[in-house]
Amino acid sequence: METARKQIFEEQGFVIVPNLIPPESRDALEMAAETVVARTRSGSWKMRRTVGRQFPPFFNEDHPDSWGVQHIMHPDLGEPAFAQWYTSDALVDVIKELLECEEDELQMELFNMLINPESHAFALRWHRDDVREIATVDEERKALDVWHCGVQWNTALYNDSCLYVVPGSHKVPRTPEQWALSSTLDSPDNPMAMPGAVRVTLQRRFTALKQASAAGETVFYNNNILHCATYDPEERRATLHASMGDTRGGATRARNVLQHGLMWMKEERFRETVDERGKKMLDRLIKLQESVNGDVGYSLEN
Ligand SMILES: O=C(O)CCC(=O)C(=O)O
Ligand SMILES: [Fe+2]
Numbered sequence: 001m002e003t004a005r006k007q008i009f010e011e012q013g014f015v016i017v018p019n020l021i022p023p024e025s026r027d028a029l030e031m032a033a034e035t036v037v038a039r040t041r042s043g044s045w046k047m048r049r050t051v052g053r054q055f056p057p058f059f060n061e062d063h064p065d066s067w068g069v070q071h072i073m074h075p076d077l078g079e080p081a082f083a084q085w086y087t088s089d090a091l092v093d094v095i096k097e098l099l100e101c102e103e104d105e106l107q108m109e110l111f112n113m114l115i116n117p118e119s120h121a122f123a124l125r126w127h128r129d130d131v132r133e134i135a136t137v138d139e140e141r142k143a144l145d146v147w148h149c150g151v152q153w154n155t156a157l158y159n160d161s162c163l164y165v166v167p168g169s170h171k172v173p174r175t176p177e178q179w180a181l182s183s184t185l186d187s188p189d190n191p192m193a194m195p196g197a198v199r200v201t202l203q204r205r206f207t208a209l210k211q212a213s214a215a216g217e218t219v220f221y222n223n224n225i226l227h228c229a230t231y232d233p234e235e236r237r238a239t240l241h242a243s244m245g246d247t248r249g250g251a252t253r254a255r256n257v258l259q260h261g262l263m264w265m266k267e268e269r270f271r272e273t274v275d276e277r278g279k280k281m282l283d284r285l286i287k288l289q290e291s292v293n294g295d296v297g298y299s300l301e302n
Contacts, residue, residue, distance in 0.1 A: 009098050009151075013170035014221035016202070020091050020155060021216040025081065032072075032079035033157055033238045037115050039077070040069045047071050049112075051122045054187070055300040056259045065120045067231050068241070069113040070260070075269045086111055086242060087278040091218075098151050098220055101246035107288065108265070108274075108281035109150065109243040109257045114162070116237040123230040126182035126194055128170075129223035130256045130299045133183050140173035144224060148256060149249025155218040155240040156202035162229045162237060163219065166196040169226035182226065185301065191228050202239070216240075223256070247284050254288060255296040262289070 009015040021029060039045040049058040049068030058070065073083045085091065086108070096103065127133060129152075131143040154163065166178070174182060177195050181188065191197055202217040221227070223243070231237070245253045264270060266286055271279060 003097055005094070006097055006100070009220060009222075012167040013225035014165055014167070014200070014219055015098075016200070017094055017218045017220065019216075020094065020218050021085070022088065022090060025085055025088070026216075028081040029085060029240075030157055030238075032081040033113060036069050036072055036077055036079060036113065037238060040066050040115070041118060045069065045077065047074070049114075051117050051120045054124045054185075055127075056261075056298055065117045065122075066115065067117050067122055068115060071111070071262075071264065072113050072240075073111050073270070073273070074264055075267070075273055080273055082111060082240075083274045083278055085240075087275055087281065092277070094218075094220070095151055095244050099149065099244075099246045101149075101248065103277075104280070105246040105248060105284075106281050107150075107245040107247050107249075107253070107284040108278065109245050109253075109285065110260055110262075111240070111242040112260075114154070114237060114239045114241045116235055117231055117233050119233050121230070121232055123187035123191075124228050125185060125187040126178075126191075126226055126228040127300060128226060131224055132300065133185070137173040144171060144173070146252055147249075148224070148245075148252050149247075150223075150243055150245035150253050150256065151220050152223040152243040153218050153220045153241075154202065155216045155242075156204060157216055157238040157240065158236050159202065159204050160237055160239050161199055161201040162231055162239075163200040164191040164194070164197050164228050164230075165200060165221065166194060166226040167198060169196065170222040170224050174226065178226065187230075188228060191230060194226075194228075244281075247288075251288070251292055254292040255299055257285075258289060258292065258296045259298050
């Protein structure tokens, strides 16, 4: 039987779920987040999303400001709290429900963090993560008919209203009006001008006792939903941004995931940092990497 959550995810292309950060992990995650954000801003962590680059490859040595920290499970960052949370029960249970898959089909994928730039407002144009902006109606229909067997999510450590989506757009090609507002590389002046757009707000929740509780709402989404985002240097953002797949997707997930450059995940010293569940999930990713054998290219242009 379909759960209400799964049904909303199917119909709208996204669903918001509270309380996926267990109280006992919250402090460790917040501290780890602060450390990696500081390292990124100081330049000591180079794997980052730079202002001016909307999509992979994100690196641009010339721009000082960042809107994301890449690969937060990387052993060189030395912050095990991230991998521990990625494989935690509450989170994994929701993912299995949304993917309708079993534990032994889960595939480890991306884990990054989205942060506010320090001194530049920035925005991503309206896009689908794995369909080009100039796709025709037929091309879009074909691309959207393929279920990629994966889910992406944002979990907010602090209140976050950066993301905009068009509910239901993961299933249907853009209307001519929507196409006109999403077929160039320009980001929007006003995201709400997109027909059907809603702004997603994730709350850092508080209990009645005014203590931060099992904080952090999560939005799970189909990354081919039509979406964009705006980044305000004045609004603190530290949002865990990740994806997980199920092995039934096979090579259909390869470009979507491997374009982010995940060779470091094959190293034994990364494997040593994850728990038993994580090791099994990682083995399935490595199998995918080996099966595609070579250059997967990029989904979108910068
Ligand atoms: O900032 C966000 O929440 C969205 C990021 C996004 O759309 C992307 O990385 O492709
Ligand atoms: Fe995106």
